[in-house]
Amino acid sequence: MEILMKKKIGLFWLKDDFRITKNLGLIQATKKHDQVVVFYLYKKKKFINQEAQKWWIGESLKEFRGKLANLNINLEIIGTDSYKSFFDKLFQKDNYSIYWNKSYEPDYLNFDDYLIKNLTSSNIKFEIFKGNILNEFDEVKKSDGSPFKVFTPFWKNAEKIFLEKIPSLEKKISKCKKKISFFKNTINENEIFPRKKWFKKFEKYWSPGENNAIKELRNFINKGIEDYSESRNFPSKIGTSKLSPFIKHGQIHVETIWKECSNNKKKGVEKFLTEIGWREFNHSLINNFPYMLKGNYSRKFDKFPWQKNSKHLIAWKKGLTGYPIVDAGMRELNATGWMHNRVRMIVGSFLVKHLLINWVEGEKYFKNCLLDYNQANNVSGWQWVAGCGADAAPYFRIFNPILQGEKFDKEGVYVKKWIPELKNVPKSFLHKPWELKNENILKLGRDYPEPIVVHEKARLKALEAFKKI
Ligand SMILES: Cc1cc2nc3c(=O)[nH]c(=O)nc-3n(C[C@H](O)[C@H](O)[C@H](O)COP(=O)(O)OP(=O)(O)OC[C@H]3O[C@@H](n4cnc5c(N)ncnc54)[C@H](O)[C@@H]3O)c2cc1C
Numbered sequence: 074m075e076i077l078m079k080k081k082i083g084l085f086w087l088k089d090d091f092r093i094t095k096n097l098g099l100i101q102a103t104k105k106h107d108q109v110v111v112f113y114l115y116k117k118k119k120f121i122n123q124e125a126q127k128w129w130i131g132e133s134l135k136e137f138r139g140k141l142a143n144l145n146i147n148l149e150i151i152g153t154d155s156y157k158s159f160f161d162k163l164f165q166k167d168n169y170s171i172y173w174n175k176s177y178e179p180d181y182l183n184f185d186d187y188l189i190k191n192l193t194s195s196n197i198k199f200e201i202f203k204g205n206i207l208n209e210f211d212e213v214k215k216s217d218g219s220p221f222k223v224f225t226p227f228w229k230n231a232e233k234i235f236l237e238k239i240p241s242l243e244k245k246i247s248k249c250k251k252k253i254s255f256f257k258n259t260i261n262e263n264e265i266f267p268r269k270k271w272f273k274k275f276e277k278y279w280s281p282g283e284n285n286a287i288k289e290l291r292n293f294i295n296k297g298i299e300d301y302s303e304s305r306n307f308p309s310k311i312g313t314s315k316l317s318p319f320i321k322h323g324q325i326h327v328e329t330i331w332k333e334c335s336n337n338k339k340k341g342v343e344k345f346l347t348e349i350g351w352r353e354f355n356h357s358l359i360n361n362f363p364y365m366l367k368g369n370y371s372r373k374f375d376k377f378p379w380q381k382n383s384k385h386l387i388a389w390k391k392g393l394t395g396y397p398i399v400d401a402g403m404r405e406l407n408a409t410g411w412m413h414n415r416v417r418m419i420v421g422s423f424l425v426k427h428l429l430i431n432w433v434e435g436e437k438y439f440k441n442c443l444l445d446y447n448q449a450n451n452v453s454g455w456q457w458v459a460g461c462g463a464d465a466a467p468y469f470r471i472f473n474p475i476l477q478g479e480k481f482d483k484e485g486v487y488v489k490k491w492i493p494e495l496k497n498v499p500k501s502f503l504h505k506p507w508e509l510k511n512e513n514i515l516k517l518g519r520d521y522p523e524p525i526v527v528h529e530k531a532r533l534k535a536l537e538a539f540k541k542i
Contacts, residue, residue, distance in 0.1 A: 081106055081107065081108060081168075082106060082108050082109070082110060082168060082169040082170075082253070082255060083102035083103070083105055083106030083108065083109040083110075083169070083170055083171075083172060084102070084109075084110055084111075084112060084169045084170070084171045084172065084255065085098055085099045085102045085109060085110070085111045085112070085171075085172045085173065086098075086112060086114070086171065086172070086173035087099075087111050087112065087113045087137075087148070088113075088173065088174070088176045088181070088204075088323075089176055089204070089205065089321065089322050089323040090174050090204070090205070090323040091133040091134075091136070091137045091281075091282075091283065091322050091323055091324050092283045092286075092323055092324050092325065092326065093140060093144075093246050093283060094283065094287075094326065094329060095326035095328060095329055096174065096246070096323075096326075097174060097202035097203060097244075098172040098173050098174045098200065098201070098202040099111065099172070099246065100244050100245070100246050100247075101172055101200055101202065102170075102172040103144070103146070103246050103247040103248075103249060104244075104247055105170065106170070106249070107249060107250040107251065108249055108250065108251055108253045109146050109249050110146065110147050110149055110253065110254070110255040110256070111137075111141055111146055111147070111148045111149070112148075112149045112150070112151060112255070112256060113134060113148065113149070113150045113151070114151055114153050114156060114159060115150055115151065115152050115153070115260065115264075115265055116153055116154065116155070116156065117152065117154070118154065120265075122437060122440055122441045123440055123441060123446060124267055124441050124442070125272070125275075125410045125441065125442050125443060125444050125446070126443075126444060126446055127265050127266060127267050127272070128266060128267070128272035128275050128410075128444070129275075129279070129281050129318055129322060129410075129444045130262075130265055130322070131262045131263070131265040131266040132281040132282075133281045133282065133322055133324065134148065134150060134262040134265070135262055136281060136282040136283075137282075137283075138262075140283070142252070143248075144246060144247075144248050144249060145248055145249040145250065145251060145252040146249055146252065147252050147253060147254055147255070149254065149255060149256045149259045150259055150260050150261065150262060150264075150265075151256055151258070151259055151260065152260045152264065156184060157184075157187070160187075160188060160191070161191075164191050164192070164195045164197065167195070167196065167197060169197070169255070170197065170198035170199060170200075171192065171197065171198075171199045172199065172200050172201075172202070173199075173201060173202070174201070174202045174203065174204040174205075174323075175201060175202070175203060175204040175206075175209075176204055177204060177206055177210060177356045177360065177449065178359070178448050178449070179359060179360055179363040179366065182360065185201060189201075204323070205320065205323045205326055205327055206327060206353065206356060207231065207235045207327055207328060207331065207349070207353055208231050208234050208235055208353065210353075210356050210357040210360045210361065211360075212234055213227060213230050213231045213234055213353075213357060220357060220358075220361035220362075221354070221357065222358075222463045222464065223463070223464045224350070224351065224354050224464045227350075227353075227354050227357065228347060228350040228353075228354065231350060231353055231354075232346075232350070235331075274408060274409075275409065275410050275444070278409045278410075278411070279318065279409075279410070279444065281318070281319070281322070281324065282324060283324045283325070285319070285324075286316065286319035286324040286325035287325060287329070289314065289315065289316055289319065290314065290316060290325060290329075290330060290333055291333065293314040293315075293316070294333060294334065294337050294339070296311075297311060297312065297313070297314065297341075298314075298334070298337070298339050298340075298341040298342060298345055299339045299340050299341055300312070300340075300341060301313070301340075301341030301344055301345050302340070302341050302344040305344075305414070305415075306415050306481055307415070307481055307482070307487075308401075308402075308405075308413035308415055308416050308481065308482060308487040309482060309484070309486035309487040309490070313413070313414065314345070315411065316330070317411070317444075317445035318410070318411065318444040318445040320352070320445070321444075321445045321446065321447045327349055327352070327353075330349060331346065331349070334346060351450075352449070352450060354453075354464075355449040355450050355452075355453035355454075356449040358370070358449070358453055358462075358463055359448060359449045359452060359453065362463070365452060365453075365456065365462070365463075366448065366452055368433075369456065369459075369461040370456050370461060370462045370463050370465075371456075371460075371461045371462070371463075371465075373461075373542050374459070374460075374461035374542060376541065376542050377431075377461075377538065377539075377541070377542050378429070378538050378541055379429060379430060379431040380428070380429040380430060381430075382428065382430065384525075385428045385430065385525055385526075386424075386428070386430055386434060388522070388525050389403065389420070389423070389424050389428065389430075390403060390407075390438055391403065391407075392404035392407065392491070392492075393522050393525075394423065394522065394524065394525050395506075395507070395517075395521070395522040395523050395524035395525055396423065396474040396475070396478075396504075396524060396528075397478060397485075397488040397492055397495060397503060397504055397506065398416065398419055398474050398477055398478035398481075398482060398487075398488060398504060399419060399420050399423045399474050400491070400492055401416070401482075401487055401488045401490070401491035401492055402416035402417070402419060402420040402491075403420055404491040404492065405491050406439075406442050406443070407442065408491070410442060410443060410444035410445075411443065411444055411445060412443075413487075415477075415481055416487075417439075417454065417458075418458055418466075418472065419472055419474060419477050420435075421435055421454070421455060421458035421459070422458055422471065422472040423472070423474055425458060425459045425460075426468075426471045426472070426531070426532070426535040427471075427474075427526050427528070427531040427532070427535065428525075428526065428531075429534065429535060429538055432455040432456060432458065432459035432461070433455075435455055435458075436451055436452060436455040439451055439455070468535075468539050469536060469539060471532050471535055471536075473528060473532075474504075474528065475504045475505050475528065478503070478504030479504050482503075482504075483500075484500065485498075485500055485503035485504075488503055488504070489503075492521070494515070494520045494521045495515065495521060497514050497515070498514060498515055499514075506521060507523065507524060
């Protein structure tokens with residue numbers, strides 16, 4: 074990497090912060106410098122099993138580049154194998170100050186320590202700002218200074234701490250005097266999109282970008298939030314905000330969500346903000362107990378007799394288990410890069426409890442397919458489902474996929490949408506098509522798979538396995 078010499082340059086390291094509003098590091102850089110360059114480091118290795126996100130990031134870079142251009146700021150993308158080697162070269166220059174917002178993955182926070190040490194010893198000015206979170210994870214602690222392990226007291230405390238803060242003034246971003254380049258050998262976002270164009274299907278469902286994030290939020294507040302507490306459980310309804318990929322990529326700050334919601338006295342607001350609270354809790358968990366990123370939060374699960382069965386795992390991934398609500402969920406994920414929360418819990422429970430496959434496999438697959446993949450929510454979500462997480466669902470509570478389907482997709486609208494093979498199956502058989510003995514409507518094994526396990530037998534087997542720990 075070769076650097077062109079320019080004076081008084083403000084560099085902003087763009088990570089998951091694709092927004093102008095409440096982008097504290099970027100705002101500060103434009104306040105302090107006439108010339109600012111935003112740079113994005115594309116570390117190919119990081120995305121090897123995180124394919125779907127490449128599409129969202131590629132689209133977001135395109136959109137953000139346009140926004141920044143209006144402010145006379147260049148967005149430069151640099152391909153690198155390691156953040157360390159990139160920054161080690163950058164430390165050798167001194168014609169810039171650097172700004173960034175925190176990312177709340179332990180690896181990023183550890184790397185911040187490395188940057189702070191080296192920038193200080195190289196006499197390079199830097200400033201670090203709060204990222205996309207309500208409270209810093211170490212702000213919310215029990216009275217004895219230890220981290221919370223249970224959600225409800227955590228959230229009670231976290232809300233109080235957040236509300237006690239003096240609301241920060243909404244600083245405005247300044248337009249820079251002149252657009253300049255800083256890095257050589259930059260790449261184009263087209264190099265980030267996966268080579269095969271399988272991601273084209275996402276365009277039908279999503280429009281990444283900051284303007285769309287706020288539009289989606291306001292639309293949800295106007296039309297969806299009132300009934301959120303009830304309708305959030307029904308995957309065929311537009312019952313949730315679908316903001317998760319926007320939040321993940323920082324296209325909307327959670328403080329903005331908080332403010333827009335709190336200005337509204339509608340019924341579902343409190344419940345909705347509680348879900349934002351779960352995101353805060355999960356970030357606190359992975360940073361206070363980082364070992365859970367590599368294994369079970371509850372160590373007793375280290376002895377759990379997981380089974381390896383690649384046939385079952387593939388059937389689960391493809392949405393071919395023979396259980397319609399599970400298959401519909403997996404097909405929704407494969408087609409849209411997103412899955413409804415209720416169904417995430419059902420498919421997760423099925424993998425871990427009916428198939429006895431280690432939750433790590435599910436976590437890995439979600440990471441690859443989710444547009445909203447984030448380390449904190451995915452690892453904690455999976456461990457919640459598996460029963461080995463903090464404040465998790467007890468292992469012995471095993472979702473019955475037939476009853477879950479009948480309860481939360483009574484009319485079968487969701488299942489029929491994702492499994493068109495079932496479109497003629499009468500409602501009473503939709504969640505247990507094997508009971509329909511009418512091959513003119515559906516022939517199992519030909520039109521739709523036989524169930525890969527029998528629910529009741531699988532349930533008893535799971536309970537037996539649980540006894541071993
Ligand atoms: C096995 C499993 C894996 C998951 N993996 C992820 C993941 O990788 N990324 C991710 O963002 N969420 C994950 N979740 C949480 C949740 O399913 C999604 O956040 C939610 O479905 C996103 O849809 P929404 O934006 O419409 O949510 P809404 O109901 O509108 O909620 C608003 C926001 O609150 C947060 N939120 C909502 N539910 C949860 C929850 N249960 N836990 C933590 N935060 C929540 C999200 O940021 C969400 O965008 C996972 C859940 C499970 C059970």
